[in-house]
Amino acid sequence: MTSVAQSSVQAEMIEVAGTPVALRRRGAGAPLLFLHGAGFTGLWTAFLEELSSAAEVWAPDHIGFGATPAQDWMTGVDDLVLHYEDLRREQGWERIDLVGYSLGGWIAAAYATVSPERVGRLVLITPVGLRVPGKPIADVMMMTPQRLYATLFNDPTNIPQVAPDPSDLGVVVHIYEEMTTVARLLWNPRHDPKLPRRLRRITSPALIVGAEDDRLVPNEMCDLYASLIGGARVERVPGTGHALIIEQPERTARLVLDFLGEGR
Amino acid sequence: MSNRLQFWHFGLMPYPHIPPTSEIESTWVTLSNRHYDPEIGHRLYRRYLDESVLAEKLGYDGTCVNEHHQNAYGTMPDPNVMASQIVARTEQIYVGIIGNALPLHQNPLRVAEAVAMLDVISGGRIISGFVRGTGMEYHSLRYNPAESRDRFWEAHDLILEAWTKDGPFAFEGRFYDLPYVNPWPKPYQRPHPPIWLPGMGSLETIDEAAKRRYPFMMVFSPLWFTKMAYDMYRHAAEEKYGYTPSPTQLAFCVATYVAETDEKAHAEAREHIMWLFQRGLWVPPYQWFPPGYVSGRSFRGMLEAKVKHNIKDHWELTYDDLVNDHYVIVGSPQTVAEKLARFTDELGAGVHVGASMQVGDMPHWKVVKNMTLFAEEVMPLFREKGAGPIWSRGELPPGAAELVRAMPEPATVG
Numbered sequence: 001m002t003s004v005a006q007s008s009v010q011a012e013m014i015e016v017a018g019t020p021v022a023l024r025r026r027g028a029g030a031p032l033l034f035l036h037g038a039g040f041t042g043l044w045t046a047f048l049e050e051l052s053s054a055a056e057v058w059a060p061d062h063i064g065f066g067a068t069p070a071q072d073w074m075t076g077v078d079d080l081v082l083h084y085e086d087l088r089r090e091q092g093w094e095r096i097d098l099v100g101y102s103l104g105g106w107i108a109a110a111y112a113t114v115s116p117e118r119v120g121r122l123v124l125i126t127p128v129g130l131r132v133p134g135k136p137i138a139d140v141m142m143m144t145p146q147r148l149y150a151t152l153f154n155d156p157t158n159i160p161q162v163a164p165d166p167s168d169l170g171v172v173v174h175i176y177e178e179m180t181t182v183a184r185l186l187w188n189p190r191h192d193p194k195l196p197r198r199l200r201r202i203t204s205p206a207l208i209v210g211a212e213d214d215r216l217v218p219n220e221m222c223d224l225y226a227s228l229i230g231g232a233r234v235e236r237v238p239g240t241g242h243a244l245i246i247e248q249p250e251r252t253a254r255l256v257l258d259f260l261g262e263g264r
Numbered sequence: 265m266s267n268r269l270q271f272w273h274f275g276l277m278p279y280p281h282i283p284p285t286s287e288i289e290s291t292w293v294t295l296s297n298r299h300y301d302p303e304i305g306h307r308l309y310r311r312y313l314d315e316s317v318l319a320e321k322l323g324y325d326g327t328c329v330n331e332h333h334q335n336a337y338g339t340m341p342d343p344n345v346m347a348s349q350i351v352a353r354t355e356q357i358y359v360g361i362i363g364n365a366l367p368l369h370q371n372p373l374r375v376a377e378a379v380a381m382l383d384v385i386s387g388g389r390i391i392s393g394f395v396r397g398t399g400m401e402y403h404s405l406r407y408n409p410a411e412s413r414d415r416f417w418e419a420h421d422l423i424l425e426a427w428t429k430d431g432p433f434a435f436e437g438r439f440y441d442l443p444y445v446n447p448w449p450k451p452y453q454r455p456h457p458p459i460w461l462p463g464m465g466s467l468e469t470i471d472e473a474a475k476r477r478y479p480f481m482m483v484f485s486p487l488w489f490t491k492m493a494y495d496m497y498r499h500a501a502e503e504k505y506g507y508t509p510s511p512t513q514l515a516f517c518v519a520t521y522v523a524e525t526d527e528k529a530h531a532e533a534r535e536h537i538m539w540l541f542q543r544g545l546w547v548p549p550y551q552w553f554p555p556g557y558v559s560g561r562s563f564r565g566m567l568e569a570k571v572k573h574n575i576k577d578h579w580e581l582t583y584d585d586l587v588n589d590h591y592v593i594v595g596s597p598q599t600v601a602e603k604l605a606r607f608t609d610e611l612g613a614g615v616h617v618g619a620s621m622q623v624g625d626m627p628h629w630k631v632v633k634n635m636t637l638f639a640e641e642v643m644p645l646f647r648e649k650g651a652g653p654i655w656s657r658g659e660l661p662p663g664a665a666e667l668v669r670a671m672p673e674p675a676t677v678g
Contacts, residue, residue: 141403141554141555142293142294142550144550169567173564174560176555176563177560177563180410180555180560183408183555184408184556188408
């Protein structure tokens with residue numbers, strides 16, 4: 001979000017198949033594409049900084065998030081999947097490591113079902129995208145900002161790093177516009193009923209990273225993903241909630257890097 | 265009084281027996297329906313419909329119903345069912361459906377059919393209002409608020425074509441793709457029932473209404489804000505669309521209560537008006553404005569206006585705020601007439617909706633007294649001497665004359 005304190009890596013504007021995209025990148029090594037969630041956008045977080053110690057991290061703002069303008073044609077997660085496939089092809093990457101957080105986990109999983117041979121290693125961090133029967137995701141559209149943050153975080157230590165300034169009208173409007181993009185992607189249903197069957201197409205090694213106790217997305221979502229992706233395993237980060245990449249950036253990044261390192 | 269005004273009765277049909285606001289998140293969406301007792305509901309519906317029927321006997325120009333879902337503020341999830349009841353029990357009065365919430369229908373052709381049925385049964389007494397529905401309804405029914413505006417106008421176009429073009433024809437839209445549009449029946453009125461657009465004052469809605477010459481109705485707003493919206497309508501009509509709107513294109517929905525004296529009127533109405541605003545409209549902002557329900561630009565404009573003009577949420581308004589800012593009109597016949605004259609003289613309005621509205625938890629006897637006194641002591645001041653309601657003198661309802669003028673030659677289908 002534009003509100004947040006200066007990030008140490010500034011965004012540059014690039015084009016992906018003619019679509020303007022705000023991108024932050026740092027590091028050296030194999031390309032790692034980080035797909036952000038519905039919040040904590042437009043930021044170079046401590047988590048990304050950690051990842052960049054061992055990979056060339058590409059962290060674009062999705063269409064309609066952060067500094068990447070919205071597009072009328074983007075109405076579903078499938079549009080973002082093809083958007084990132086365009087990015088991969090234009091960069092000439094044979095394969096990429098994909099790390100998706102929350103909504104970004106859904107996008108990463110869907111990407112890996114469409115282009116399984118293009119994914120080196122797949123990491124889904126507290127992903128959404130599936131329906132856990134009887135356990136819906138908490139309705140973020142029906143929450144005050146205070147309640148949203150209280151639900152996202154189990155450890156409030158790092159909230160000030162990412163909390164938007166509610167007195168800044170520009171920030172409040174920007175969040176409303178980002179949530180409008182979220183509504184366009186997943187207002188109803190808030191999962192992809194076709195995804196469970198398609199996940200069997202994934203061929204890359206996959207790691208699912210869960211929180212110790214996620215009060216936004218049911219903890220069973222991670223297990224459900226793991227049961228549907230061949231060979232996937234689940235790791236959980238102690239002491240965290242849904243916002244684990246903000247709560248425990250080093251530990252979460254270490255899990256990711258160790259997993260990626262197994263392939264190198 | 266020099267100016268003319270039409271009087272359209274309107275009751276929201278609330279369910280008043282709910283817990284205090286301190287105990288509930290909202291009067292909408294999540295207020296548990298365990299608080300709804302169907303036996304009480306039965307008596308309320310019968311009573312509310314009696315009041316709508318009484319509007320004809322007392323000489324109101326019309327009586328109105330509307331659509332809201334999963335709430336205690338107004339228990340008419342299907343306005344066409346209520347309109348059907350009123351049509352069956354009246355002979356001549358106009359029945360305003362203000363309106364059907366178009367994006368909340370899977371297939372708007374169903375709205376075209378239902379309204380056409382009512383229009384044919386009633387012999388052409390239907391006003392067809394179209395609305396988007398409140399933000400709350402997008403939580404309740406889970407239609408996508410970010411698509412609401414586009415769906416609304418596509419549904420509008422589909423319904424108008426269905427009413428005016430000979431079928432079967434194909435409608436090829438983004439949301440609705442129908443190869444055989446061919447409703448039986450077609451509406452009784454030609455080219456079709458008048459269309460009203462109730463709104464909260466958004467620039468986009470006002471401009472679309474002015475463009476199509478549809479009567480625009482402001483709902484539960486302060487007088488100064490209604491004036492601003494009307495000025496925008498007139499400006500758009502005159503500068504962009506090249507005509508001067510008639511007063512019957514400018515309607516206002518203002519709850520009104522009249523009694524023998526000012527003092528008595530306030531004493532009788534106050535608690536019920538406070539129910540409407542403090543309890544009926546007890547809604548948190550995240551329910552009012554789901555993402556995409558308004559554009560980022562409109563959202564910014566609203567937030568800026570709220571700060572600049574110190575606009576309160578409905579449930580924050582005090583009784584004095586409501587009276588002083590003309591959200592409501594309460595008083596003796598003389599006082600009420602003077603306040604209504606501000607709407608006609610200063611604002612140029614021609615249609616009062618909510619004339620003698622049944623408000624909040626107001627008991628039947630007060631509603632009947634209010635309606636009767638209003639009809640006998642106030643309405644005549646805004647009509648030609650001795651004149652009755654528009655339906656008794658063969659006058660077209662608001663929006664009808666403009667429609668005939670604006671319509672192209674009937675389409676010929678080969």
